[in-house]
Amino acid sequence: MTVQEPGATTATPPANPSIEVAEEREQSYRGGLVIFLISESMFFVSLLATRFVLAGDGHPAQLDQVLAAVLTILMLLSLFPATLMQRAAQHANWDAVRTWAATTLGAGLVVLAGVVWEWATGDISAQSRFGGIYYLTVAMHTLHILIGLLLLVAVIARVRSGKFTRTSHFGVEAGQLFWYLVVGLWVAVWAVLYLV
Amino acid sequence: MTSEQVDLSPSTTPQTQRTPLGGLWPLLRAFLWGLIGVAIGIGVTVLIQDAHHLTELSLVMGYAAGLVGWLLGIGGYEAGLKPFFGGDNTWNEGHGGARYFRFNSDHKVVGIQYFVTAAGTFMLAGLLAMLMRWELATPDLNLFNTNLDYNTTFSIHGTLMLFAVSVVGIVGGFGNYFVPLMLGADDMVFPRVNAISYWFVFPGIAAIAASPLIGGFQTGWTGYAPLSAVDAPGQLYYFVGVMTLGLSSILTAVNVVATILYKRAPGLSWGRLPIFCWSMLVTAALNLLWVPVVATAMLMGLLDRLVPTNFFSPDGIPLLWQDLFWIFGHPEVYIIILAAWGLWLEVIPVMARKTLFGYRWAVAGFIFVGLLSGLVWTHHMFVAVDTNRWIPFMSTTEIISIPTGFMFLATVGTLWQARIRLNTPMLLTLMSVLCFLVGGVTGVLLADVPADTYFNDNYFVVAHFHYTIIGGMVITWFAGAYYWFPKITGKMYNERAGKILSWIVFVAFNATFLQMFVVGLNGMNRRIAIYPSYLQGENLAISISAFVLGPAFVGLALNLVVGAIRGKPAPDNPWGGKTLEWETTSPPPHENFSSPPVVTTDFYGYGEAGPEPEILPFPGRREERVNEPVGRGGER
Numbered sequence: 076m077t078v079q080e081p082g083a084t085t086a087t088p089p090a091n092p093s094i095e096v097a098e099e100r101e102q103s104y105r106g107g108l109v110i111f112l113i114s115e116s117m118f119f120v121s122l123l124a125t126r127f128v129l130a131g132d133g134h135p136a137q138l139d140q141v142l143a144a145v146l147t148i149l150m151l152l153s154l155f156p157a158t159l160m161q162r163a164a165q166h167a168n169w170d171a172v173r174t175w176a177a178t179t180l181g182a183g184l185v186v187l188a189g190v191v192w193e194w195a196t197g198d199i200s201a202q203s204r205f206g207g208i209y210y211l212t213v214a215m216h217t218l219h220i221l222i223g224l225l226l227l228v229a230v231i232a233r234v235r236s237g238k239f240t241r242t243s244h245f246g247v248e249a250g251q252l253f254w255y256l257v258v259g260l261w262v263a264v265w266a267v268l269y270l271v
Numbered sequence: 272m273t274s275e276q277v278d279l280s281p282s283t284t285p286q287t288q289r290t291p292l293g294g295l296w297p298l299l300r301a302f303l304w305g306l307i308g309v310a311i312g313i314g315v316t317v318l319i320q321d322a323h324h325l326t327e328l329s330l331v332m333g334y335a336a337g338l339v340g341w342l343l344g345i346g347g348y349e350a351g352l353k354p355f356f357g358g359d360n361t362w363n364e365g366h367g368g369a370r371y372f373r374f375n376s377d378h379k380v381v382g383i384q385y386f387v388t389a390a391g392t393f394m395l396a397g398l399l400a401m402l403m404r405w406e407l408a409t410p411d412l413n414l415f416n417t418n419l420d421y422n423t424t425f426s427i428h429g430t431l432m433l434f435a436v437s438v439v440g441i442v443g444g445f446g447n448y449f450v451p452l453m454l455g456a457d458d459m460v461f462p463r464v465n466a467i468s469y470w471f472v473f474p475g476i477a478a479i480a481a482s483p484l485i486g487g488f489q490t491g492w493t494g495y496a497p498l499s500a501v502d503a504p505g506q507l508y509y510f511v512g513v514m515t516l517g518l519s520s521i522l523t524a525v526n527v528v529a530t531i532l533y534k535r536a537p538g539l540s541w542g543r544l545p546i547f548c549w550s551m552l553v554t555a556a557l558n559l560l561w562v563p564v565v566a567t568a569m570l571m572g573l574l575d576r577l578v579p580t581n582f583f584s585p586d587g588i589p590l591l592w593q594d595l596f597w598i599f600g601h602p603e604v605y606i607i608i609l610a611a612w613g614l615w616l617e618v619i620p621v622m623a624r625k626t627l628f629g630y631r632w633a634v635a636g637f638i639f640v641g642l643l644s645g646l647v648w649t650h651h652m653f654v655a656v657d658t659n660r661w662i663p664f665m666s667t668t669e670i671i672s673i674p675t676g677f678m679f680l681a682t683v684g685t686l687w688q689a690r691i692r693l694n695t696p697m698l699l700t701l702m703s704v705l706c707f708l709v710g711g712v713t714g715v716l717l718a719d720v721p722a723d724t725y726f727n728d729n730y731f732v733v734a735h736f737h738y739t740i741i742g743g744m745v746i747t748w749f750a751g752a753y754y755w756f757p758k759i760t761g762k763m764y765n766e767r768a769g770k771i772l773s774w775i776v777f778v779a780f781n782a783t784f785l786q787m788f789v790v791g792l793n794g795m796n797r798r799i800a801i802y803p804s805y806l807q808g809e810n811l812a813i814s815i816s817a818f819v820l821g822p823a824f825v826g827l828a829l830n831l832v833v834g835a836i837r838g839k840p841a842p843d844n845p846w847g848g849k850t851l852e853w854e855t856t857s858p859p860p861h862e863n864f865s866s867p868p869v870v871t872t873d874f875y876g877y878g879e880a881g882p883e884p885e886i887l888p889f890p891g892r893r894e895e896r897v898n899e900p901v902g903r904g905g906e907r
Contacts, residue, residue: 099533103460107529110559114521117563121595125567128591129582204587207580211571229355236357 097242104245105252112256115219119260122212123267130205132271137198143269146189150261153182157254160230164247169234172247176234179254180227183220186261190217209268216257216264223257226250294369301344305474308340309333327507328577330485334511338474345470346374350463374470376462377861382448383759384469386752389440390828392476393745396431399424401821404814410804421800423487423505427479430492430509434516435476437740438603440748441610442558443469443523445755446551450527452852452859453545455536455868460529468522475515478508491798493600496583496592500575510573517562517569520606524558527551536851538870545850545874546627549634550613553641557602557609561645565599568592590655597648605644607740608707609637611747612678615700618754619685620875621848622697627875628684629677636677643671653720654727661720668718675711679704695769696846699750702777706742710735713788728798731791734784741780749773749827756831757841761857764834772827779823782816849874 156178163171190213199206230250233239239247292299312333313325320326343352350362364375371384406414406421415421447465451458459465482488482505490499490506494513499506531544531552544552571582572592581587612633620627627633649656649664682704691697713735717723726732756764790809795802802810844853851874855864 103529103533106532107460107525110528111521111525114525114559114563117560118567121564121567121598125571125582125591125595128594129588201578202581202586204581207571207574207578207582207587211574211580215570229357232357234357238357 094242101243101245101248105248108249108252112252115256116260118215119212119263122208122215123263126205126208126212126267129208134269134271135199135203135205138269139193139197140269142189142193143265146186147262147265149182149186149189150258153179153186154255154258156182157251157258161248161251164239164244165241167241169239172239173231173234176227176230176247176250179250180224180231183224183227183254183257187217187220187224190220212264212268216260219257219260223250223254226253294365294367295372297345297373301341301470304344305337305341309337312336327504330504330507331511331573331577334474334478334508338471338515341474342467342470347467347470350374350376351467374466376458376466378447378451378459378462378465379759379859379863381465381469382444382446385439385447385472386444388469388472388476389436389444392431393436393440394825394828395480396428396436397821397824399428399431401818403428404817406800407802407810408807408814410802410807410810412800415800418800419487419489419503422489422491422798423483423503425798426488426491426509427482430479430513431476432740433492433603433607434513435472435479437607437744438520438558439472439516441614441744441751442551442554442606443472443519444748445547445614445751446527446554446610447523448759449755449852450548450551451530451534452855452863453548453850454530454534455539455851455864455870456530456534457862457864457867459526460533461526464522465526468519468526471515471519471522475512475519478512478515482506482508482512493596494569494572494592495596496572496575497585497589499572499592500579500584507573507576510569514566514569517566520558521562524555524562527555528559531555536868536870543870543873546616546630546633547610547613547850550609550637553637554606554609557606557641557644561599561602561606564595565603568595568599571595590652593652593655594648597651598645600651601648602641602644604736604739605640608743609640611703611707611744612637614747614751614754615682615704616678616685617848617850618696618700618750619682620877621846622692622694622700623686623689624692624847624877625685625689626877627681628687629681630873630875632677633681636674636681639674639677640671643667643674647671650718650723653723665718665720669715672711672715679708695764695766695773696750696754698770698773699746699753702773703742703746703750706738706746706777706780710738710740710742713738726791728796729791730787730795730797733797734787734791737784737787741784746776746780749776752831754846755852756834757845758843758852758857758859760835760838761841762834762838763841763845764831764838768830769827772823772830775823776820776827779816779820783813783820786813786816 156175160172160175160179163169163175194210194213199209201207201210226246227250230247233246310333312335313329316329316332317324317326320328322329346362346364350360354360362374364370364377365373370377370380371387375381375384402414403421403425406412406424412418412421415424447459484505485508486503486505488494488499488503488505488509490502490509494506494509499509531548535544571580574580575582575584575587583589583592616627616633647664647668649660650668653661653664693701713731717726717732717735753764753769756762786809790806790813793806793809795806795810841857843855843857846853851864851868851870852859854868
């Protein structure tokens with residue numbers, strides 16, 4: 076038969092079913108989010124590939140390499156508070172979660188300001204081949220920074236309302252994983268636009 | 272939550288009695304908030320630009336803000352935004368029929384929403400096709416006043432059919448409804464993401480359908496640059512409409528993959544995964560990988576108009592649009608057809624009562640088609656590219672027919688020496704197999720570069736893809752609707768009317784599109800309203816056949832509507848199917864299964880390969896079977 080009467084299986088029931096269920100659920104959320112993040116990366120695969128098709132390699136001298144390098148370092152450093160945020164959540168240390176989330180948020184805001192500064196003071200024409208793909212790629216990435224920052228704000232807000240528990244705090248992990256994507260994509264975008 | 276049957280009577284709970292229009296209040300609010308968004312978007316943009324008229328940027332910003340307002344209004348605010356920032360989810364998901372007109376996280380409701388919307392859009396875009404055939408009945412302009420009007424009509428027809436019907440009907444409709452059921456799950460992994468993904472569809476369709484109001488667009492569904500950058504402003508809503516519909520596809524795809532990975536019932540190993548779920552998995556993977564690429568292309572096309580940038584202008588690379596579009600566009604057609612193939616292989620073993628032949632071959636076929644689909648795109652643009660691209664892409668295109676063949680092997684192998692119950696779902700499935708075969712074989716012809724240089728932008732191509740899409744997807748969509756109709760509604764449709772209407776559709780479809788191959792061979796171009804007069808006789812014949820086909824489709828659909836209203840109660844497993852959706856009531860309760868099923872064998876063995884399932888009683892089960900086969904089912 077295809078279907079067996081439930082309860083008549085040979086497996087023994089789990090010791091604490093509700094924790095197992097919660098863990099399975101968090102695992103499915105994590106897997107689903109990773110799948111979504113891979114899909115988001117495909118936007119950037121096509122953008123970065125287009126950069127080479129449209130503008131070859133080489134970049135204009137007007138790009139502010141120092142500013143970009145500083146922002147990249149800041150982005151990489153922001154990986155630490157993001158990781159610590161999730162670790163604190165696993166220990167149910169909610170004040171620390173808030174602090175680390177706010178730290179990551181602060182770093183992200185500085186990077187955002189840096190991007191706005193580069194655009195305002197930069198000298199690259201959107202009508203040029205490089206310029207067009209440069210602005211579009213950075214704009215798409217900035218959109219992802221904004222979403223990442225929103226997720227961090229959501230973490231802080233949800234900690235404030237007491238929505239997280241030791242076993243159920245996927246929102247924190249989502250903030251962490253999405254921020255990892257933001258940083259990873261930043262490095263790729265920086266390398267392709269500024270270094271090559 | 273208690274089990275509930277589908278109930279179309281008006282809701283009478285106190286909550287909805289207090290709000291205006293009862294169950295429809297969220298829909299009204301969505302419109303209201305959407306309109307406010309549009310007004311704010313346009314107003315603020317026009318102010319910033321210091322313009323005294325509607326600018327293209329303001330139309331786009333208005334759409335974006337309107338989309339946000341719409342999504343919040345339909346329930347996204349209470350169910351999404353408030354909990355996101357630490358509040359409680361206070362959204363009332365409604366009861367009975369009211370559930371379908373608001374944000375509702377039950378995957379069965381979402382499936383029906385997608386299904387009905389796709390069906391309605393099919394009728395709308397089909398009506399446009401009727402107008403096109405009326406125009407083409409004479410060589411000069413007769414119905415439309417200008418070429419722009421005709422060109423906008425076929426552009427909307429194609430865009431809606433490709434982005435809002437063919438990828439939504441089976442994948443969004445049946446995928447959402449039946450994947451969790453077939454897995455023995457209670458819902459998708461992300462029910463609220465699922466709920467909101469549906470509500471992206473309306474604005475997308477509305478934008479595309481409203482494009483005539485802002486000038487129409489003439490590029491067809493393929494949106495080629497540089498025409499898309501310099502021509503009528505309706506192109507803007509093509510870009511944003513397609514991006515919106517693409518976003519909906521991505522969100523659905525995340526859910527499908529995650530659910531298949533993580534929510535299979537105990538005992539449901541990968542080797543036992545239903546074939547429809549395999550096809551949905553590959554379809555979802557293709558969506559996840561390639562829809563972002565077309566979204567990027569659409570964004571770049573939009574910026575070429577708005578900034579303007581020079582991505583695809585003569586200062587950029589015009590051909591790049593075609594490359595980006597078709598790198599998505601070819602996997603898109605496999606996104607359309609894979610789920611239909613999966614559905615063939617669900618219906619055929621059940622109706623033939625024969626073990627599915629070559630399950631692993633079919634799965635391998637799906638996977639390899641998915642992998643190869645990203646390698647063939649240039650065959651849509653042979654005449655535009657450098658000749659050194661010809662041989663590689665002609666080769667890959669011919670090669671992709673091999674994994675397609677694996678799937679046909681499974682189909683034919685299952686039908687071989689089987690005693691087939693030729694009811695409406697089976698009839699439609701077999702018709703679909705035949706029509707897709709015609710489409711597929713003509714595709715092999717088109718893959719041949721010398722032939723393609725004649726056939727490019729010719730009606731031969733139009734006939735080819737209508738055979739594959741209507742023959743392959745739409746007819747199978749109807750087959751699935753008839754197959755699963757008793758499960759979804761708990762009622763039975765009129766079998767005789769179903770068979771008669773199916774035959775009318777089949778004859779009219781073949782009459783219309785077979786003749787289209789001929790008119791193409793005789794030199795008829797696609798996407799033109801004015802053509803040489805020697806082609807009129809054939810065009811008139813095609814139009815007359817099309818005027819039979821349109822009402823026939825409507826009739827085939829109406830038969831289901833009548834059945835839903837007046838049909839006799841149906842048993843829980845009228846066909847004797849073995850997949851898990853048949854192991855629950857018709858329609859299923861909210862939580863799908865009264866207790867989680869445990870799977871011990873695969874679903875496709877019949878005769879010696881798999882004895883008839885001993886169906887254990889569950890609450891409310893109804894016993895008889897419809898269309899019992901005469902004599903024993905097939906042996907291995």
